[in-house]
Amino acid sequence: MTKKFGNKRLLISLIGLVIVIALMGVTLGNKVAVSWPEKMLQDTVAWIQGLIYKPAGMVAGFFKDIGNLHKLYEENERLKRTLSHYARDTARLNVLEAENERLKKALAFTERQKQADDLVYRIARVVSFHQDGLNNVFKIDLGAMDGIREEMAVVTTEGMVGKVIRVSEFTSTVIMITDLNAQSMNSTGIAVTSMEHPDSFGIIESYNRETGKLIMSKIKQEDPLKVGDTIITSGLGGVYPVGLVIGKVVSRSAGAFGITHVAEIEPAADLNNPRLREVFVVHRAWDVVDE
Amino acid sequence: MNWYRFLLWFIGFLFFLCEGTIVPWLIPDFAADMQLVVTSRMAFIWFLYIAIYLQRSTAIAMALAFGLLHDLIFYGHMLGVHAFGMVLCTYLIALMLRDTHVTWYTGIASIGLGLIAFDIIKYGLYRLFQVTEADPWWHVVHNIVPSLSLNLLFALAIYYPVIKSFARIEKHIAPVEPDEIQPSGHNWKESRNS
Numbered sequence: 001m002t003k004k005f006g007n008k009r010l011l012i013s014l015i016g017l018v019i020v021i022a023l024m025g026v027t028l029g030n031k032v033a034v035s036w037p038e039k040m041l042q043d044t045v046a047w048i049q050g051l052i053y054k055p056a057g058m059v060a061g062f063f064k065d066i067g068n069l070h071k072l073y074e075e076n077e078r079l080k081r082t083l084s085h086y087a088r089d090t091a092r093l094n095v096l097e098a099e100n101e102r103l104k105k106a107l108a109f110t111e112r113q114k115q116a117d118d119l120v121y122r123i124a125r126v127v128s129f130h131q132d133g134l135n136n137v138f139k140i141d142l143g144a145m146d147g148i149r150e151e152m153a154v155v156t157t158e159g160m161v162g163k164v165i166r167v168s169e170f171t172s173t174v175i176m177i178t179d180l181n182a183q184s185m186n187s188t189g190i191a192v193t194s195m196e197h198p199d200s201f202g203i204i205e206s207y208n209r210e211t212g213k214l215i216m217s218k219i220k221q222e223d224p225l226k227v228g229d230t231i232i233t234s235g236l237g238g239v240y241p242v243g244l245v246i247g248k249v250v251s252r253s254a255g256a257f258g259i260t261h262v263a264e265i266e267p268a269a270d271l272n273n274p275r276l277r278e279v280f281v282v283h284r285a286w287d288v289v290d291e
Numbered sequence: 292m293n294w295y296r297f298l299l300w301f302i303g304f305l306f307f308l309c310e311g312t313i314v315p316w317l318i319p320d321f322a323a324d325m326q327l328v329v330t331s332r333m334a335f336i337w338f339l340y341i342a343i344y345l346q347r348s349t350a351i352a353m354a355l356a357f358g359l360l361h362d363l364i365f366y367g368h369m370l371g372v373h374a375f376g377m378v379l380c381t382y383l384i385a386l387m388l389r390d391t392h393v394t395w396y397t398g399i400a401s402i403g404l405g406l407i408a409f410d411i412i413k414y415g416l417y418r419l420f421q422v423t424e425a426d427p428w429w430h431v432v433h434n435i436v437p438s439l440s441l442n443l444l445f446a447l448a449i450y451y452p453v454i455k456s457f458a459r460i461e462k463h464i465a466p467v468e469p470d471e472i473q474p475s476g477h478n479w480k481e482s483r484n485s
Contacts (some may be wrong), residue, residue, distance in 0.1 A: 020375040027370040028420055038363060045308075045364050052312040060316035126309035128364075132330040133425065133434040134417045135367040139311075166366055175367050184421050186368070209425050209433075212326060273323030275315065 013291065023221045029186030030165050039168035046171035057277055114271035118285035119241050121155075126276045128173065133209065136176040138162075142281060143170040151239055153282045159235070159268025160190075161247040161279065173280070177214065177246075178271050182206040192216060192246060193234035197224040201234065202263065204246065212245060212272065214265040221261060227252060231265050241284050295460045296349065299341060303353050306333035318441075321379065327437045332406060334361075336379055336446045339402045342385040343393055344457050354381040368422045374414040381407045390392045395450060403439060410435045 001080035026032065034042075142148045144167050152164045154174045166173040181187045182205040189205040200223050202216040219225055229249045235242030247265040255262045314331040322329050334357050342350035358374030384405045388397070406431055417423045 016378075017375075020371045023371040024369045024375075024416065024420060027366075028368065028422075030368065041360070041363060045360070049308055049312050052308055056313045056316050119461055129313070129315045130311055130330075130365040132413075132438075133328040133430060134414065134423050135365065135372075137365045137367040139364070173366060175366075179367060179422075181422065181424060183424050186422075198416075209326070210429055250378065270323070272326060272328075273318070273320065 009138075017123060029184075031186075034166060034168055042139075042166075042173075043143070043167040043170045046127050046141070049139065050125065050141055053127050053129075054125065057275070060275075061277075084259075110196075112286055115291060117242060119243070119282055120285055121280040121282055122148070124154075124279055124281055126279060129274075130275070135167075136178050138174055138176070138276060139171055140174055140279060140281070143168050143172050145169050146170050147283075148281055149283070153233070153240045153244055155244055155280050155282055156269050156274070156276065156278075157280075158270070159247060161269045161271065161274060161276070163240075164281065176271060176274075177204075178207045178209070178266070180205060180207050181212070182215075182217070188239070190240060190246070191234045191236040192230040192231050192234075194225050194249070195232050195245075196229045197226070199223075200225040201236070202231075204231075204265065207271075208264075211264070212267075213250065214261040214266050214267055216249075217260065219252070219255075219261040219263060223261065225249065225261075225263060230268075241282055246283060270275055295463060299345075299349060300353065303334055303337050303357055306337050307357055309333055311365070313441065322437065326433055329441050330434065330438045332428050332438070332442050333445060335380075335409065336402055336431045336442060336449075337407070338377065338381050339384055339405045340398075340446075340449075340453050340457075342381045343388055343398055343401060344454065345460065347382075347385040347389075349379055350381050351386065352380045368417070369374070369420060372413055372416050376409045376416070379412065380409045383408070389434070395454075399443065399446055399450065406439055406442055410438070 065098065122143040124144060124229055127139045127141050129138040132135070140154075148164060148167050150164055153160060154162045154164060158175060162174045162176040164172050165175045178188070179187070180189065182189070187205070189203040192202055192204050194200040198221070202219040202223070202225070204214050204216050206215045206217075207213075208215055216231065225248050231249060232247045233240045233242060238263040245268050247267040250264050250266045252261055252263040310331045310333050312448045314333070318329045335354070338350045338357070340347075341353065354377040355374055358377040361373040362370045384401050388401055391397075394400075414423075414425075414427065414435075418427075
């Protein structure tokens with residue numbers, strides 16, 4: 001065996017090892033531009049995956065629906081009640097919106113500033129899914145041709161699930177927010193605030209796998225944030241638009257050095273087993289103007 | 292490319308597609324409630340089968356190609372982890388079992404060993420590049436062990452059809468002596484290929 005594993009083979013394996021480690025180092029953090037062969041490969045494979053994913057989900061959904069029939073009545077009741085609240089809120093919202101519009105006009109906002117809060121929700125179909133606890137990504141069937149750019153937020157009806165990291169012509173790859181990690185230099189946090197206390201500020205930088213909670217840090221000691229608040233993106237930093245729901249505060253405590261506070265956020269979207277069919281890619285209306 | 296080699300690659304690609312599309316729907320709900328992350332490695336099991344029962348070189352080439360494909364398609368943090376880990380594990384398992392008659396339990400156990408080794412290499416690399424800071428033991432309990440059990444079930448399920456079809460392929464490449472019993476495993480490989 002030692003003879004077979006001779007000089008030539010040893011040399012090849014060593015060179016291979018060096019190449020692989022170099023490849024990992026260079027491509028770390030997803031900063032390499034997407035080349036056209038990669039785009040073609042991504043689009044082709046994702047297209048085939050899309051052909052399988054949807055029917056599989058429909059079959060799985062059918063069996064689940066049978067099991068869920070008895071829950072439907074309850075849910076219907078609850079939704080009807082919510083609907084009445086919704087009608088009341090809409091009336092109030094219309095008044096406020098009209099007032100807001102008038103004030104913006106009075107203060108001479110530019111067209112761009114006015115549109116800053118106009119969000120576009122693009123519905124995208126999930127075509128495949130990969131989850132292994134270290135690298136959690138899924139692919140969607142919208143790409144550069146549809147105006148998708150890197151760093152756009154991806155949400156479900158419950159809340160934020162991830163961001164777009166890699167875009168080819170017709171498909172793109174989304175990384176989930178469970179892969180946020182404050183220790184990694186390639187992970188960027190999300191600036192957030194509280195829906196109940198709009199003055200509050202914090203950054204979601206990591207996800208604690210063991211508890212299944214997001215960690216919100218850099219909260220000032222005198223910050224009005226309270227347990228039970230709904231956490232939304234603040235729009236500060238300019239990467240994510242304002243107002244995307246992330247989760248609810250379950251606890252708040254002093255941070256590691258006692259200067260700032262940290263809070264644990266229960267994610268609104270089920271990040272462990274999302275079984276996603278459709279997601280929304282969110283961007284500001286003026287992010288994609290060339291269409 | 293011979294028809295059997297084309298078939299091997301095609302099935303490998305099918306398994307790769309299934310990993311990302313069908314399997315997520317098959318994992319029961321309680322896995323998510325218990326914070327378990329189950330990862331299917333159907334394609335990798337297929338390479339290991341080929342490495343153990345058919346032909347090492349094909350298996351390694353497939354591990355390299357599909358590892359890179361996996362890295363590219365599910366490019367979250369960096370490229371090369373799957374390619375490197377799969378090739379290394381496939382090679383080591385094939386080396387370990389060369390020139391031996393592989394019974395079904397040795398085969399399944401080696402596949403399990405390959406899966407564990409791959410998961411450990413992958414965790415190590417992600418940890419090395421500071422992509423994750425998950426506790427190793429927590430990762431073993433919540434990802435490696437549940438994935439391993441699911442993947443071994445899959446490996447057992449496809450054992451019989453795989454062995455049957457490999458025996459046919461073997462007969463096609465190298466007709467055996469009349470007194471030899473099918474499937475023979477490794478005997479023909481080194482001598483007749485080189």
